[in-house]
Amino acid sequence: xxxxxxxxxxxxxxxxxxxxxxxxxxxxxxxxxxxxxxxxxxxxxxxxxxxxxxxxxxxxxxxxxxxxxxxxxxxxxxxxxxxxxxxxxxxxxxxxxxxxxxxxxxxxxxxxxxxxxxxxxxxxxxxxxxxxxxxxxxx
Numbered sequence: 335x336x337x338x339x340x341x342x343x344x345x346x347x348x349x350x351x352x353x354x355x356x357x358x359x360x361x362x363x364x365x366x367x368x369x370x371x372x373x374x375x376x377x378x379x380x381x382x383x384x385x386x387x388x389x390x391x392x393x394x395x396x397x398x399x400x401x402x403x404x405x406x407x408x409x410x411x412x413x414x415x416x417x418x419x420x421x422x423x424x425x426x427x428x429x430x431x432x433x434x435x436x437x438x439x440x441x442x443x444x445x446x447x448x449x450x451x452x453x454x455x456x457x458x459x460x461x462x463x464x465x466x467x468x469x470x471x472x473x
Contacts, residue, residue: 347386
């Protein structure tokens with residue numbers, strides 16, 4: 335499958351704090367920027383953090399595999415070993431996980447490693463990896 339890079343722009347309420355998080359905690363490469371937005375190389379995709387004043391928003395979750403998954407969320411499907419290396423990096427940086435790294439649907443179709451955490455502005459991120467990438471869309 336030949337994938338095209340996606341573009342995702344998300345709101346952040348503090349550019350400096352979130353710039354530090356995405357650059358120094360997640361180790362993403364920074365691209366173009368201004369005082370109101372910053373581009374990142376998000377595992378080959380374009381992620382842009384845009385300043386937006388904080389507003390009161392309700393948080394919502396859906397139950398998946400017995401865990402409360404935050405909605406909305408975004409992230410990337412990594413290779414199996416890359417996921418585990420990234421999880422180790424995040425643990426070493428004391429990320430406060432919403433859902434700690436674990437194996438979901440173990441032994442079933444779609445078995446995957448997954449983890450959830452939030453950035454400093456409250457945007458929920460999920461990173462996952464499939465034991466068999468051919469099961470990405472399997473039923």
